[in-house]
Amino acid sequence: MKDSYQTLLNNNKRWALGKLQDDADYFKRMKISQTPEYLWIGCSDSRVPETEVTGTNQGQLFVHRNIANMVVHTDLNLLSVVEYAVTVLKVKHIIVCGHYGCGGVAAAMKNDSFGYVDNWLRNIKEVYNKNTIELLAIENEEERTNRLVELNVVEQVRNLAKTKPVQQAWQNRELDIHGWVYGLDTGIIKDLHSLYDESEDLEHIFRYKFKE
Numbered sequence: 001m002k003d004s005y006q007t008l009l010n011n012n013k014r015w016a017l018g019k020l021q022d023d024a025d026y027f028k029r030m031k032i033s034q035t036p037e038y039l040w041i042g043c044s045d046s047r048v049p050e051t052e053v054t055g056t057n058q059g060q061l062f063v064h065r066n067i068a069n070m071v072v073h074t075d076l077n078l079l080s081v082v083e084y085a086v087t088v089l090k091v092k093h094i095i096v097c098g099h100y101g102c103g104g105v106a107a108a109m110k111n112d113s114f115g116y117v118d119n120w121l122r123n124i125k126e127v128y129n130k131n132t133i134e135l136l137a138i139e140n141e142e143e144r145t146n147r148l149v150e151l152n153v154v155e156q157v158r159n160l161a162k163t164k165p166v167q168q169a170w171q172n173r174e175l176d177i178h179g180w181v182y183g184l185d186t187g188i189i190k191d192l193h194s195l196y197d198e199s200e201d202l203e204h205i206f207r208y209k210f211k212e
Contacts, residue, residue, distance in 0.1 A: 036062045039085040039094045041078070041156070043069045048099050048182050053189065062089055068104030068152065069096055071159035072123055079163065086165040092175065094160055097189070098153040099182040100146045109145060124148070127155045150192060153179040162206045167199045171210060 019026045036059060040050045044065045051061060064081040071078060085091045098105075107114055108124035128135060131151050138144040157179040160166055169175040179192040199207045 030059060034059050034062070034089065036060050036085075036089060037092045038062065039064070039082065039089075039091045040097060041065075041069055041071065041081075041094065041160075042097045043067065043099055043102060043104065045099060045102065047184055048097070050097070053182060053187065062091060067117065067120055068102055068108070068124055069098045069156060070120070070123055070152075071096065071156040071163075072120075073159065073162070079165075082160070082163055083165040086169050086175065090169075090173075094166070094175070094177045095180055096153050096156045096160065096178070097180040097182055098149045098156075099184055100149055101142075101184050102145075102149050105149050105152060106145050109148060124152055127152050130155075150181055150190075153181055153192060158202075161199065161202055164208055167208050168210060170199050 016027075038056075038061050040054075040061045040063045042048055042050055042063070042065050044067055050063055051057070054061070062081075062085045064078060066075075066078065071082075073079075082094070085094070104117075104121065105124055107117070108121040109128060114121070128148055131148070135144055135148060135151075138147055157177050160177050166175060166177070181190045181192060182188075183190065
């Protein structure tokens, strides 16, 4: 166990040395500031490395991860990340990326109790409940789960559009929200085209009025 732990530190040293060999000023530039164009909200699953699957470099993605890539209106951690990314970093795109075969989504479809995470999975159960007719019409369990993965991403995109920082940004600049799903078996990202770029797409009750 200690050897596997030490491997991470050794890998880090080799990585840092390699960066310096390619570009002596690499870390000096990284230290100055970050100017990412994208906020990535993804699942905590270790098989979805956001920079690798998108071919992006260090500093291009501002990242938040949680179980099943949720946007929950009571999650102050998530909301703080969104506010900082939108108001300070002024990202141009927010991407909610789920993945097929998501364990969190699969667990939410069951009636078993899993401990504290039950409170978190309750949010996915609400998505399931809203789409029960469509989901129960899918006989294959894996396909049903994967469809809920998609529906959950769409719902989280909508939840992002309901937040104050996003709606404030829409008052004076462009900010697009996208829903994606990554395929563990293919490595390909599916664009669900559940894009929001203005609050008019939301039901009236969710639109904030801001003082000019």
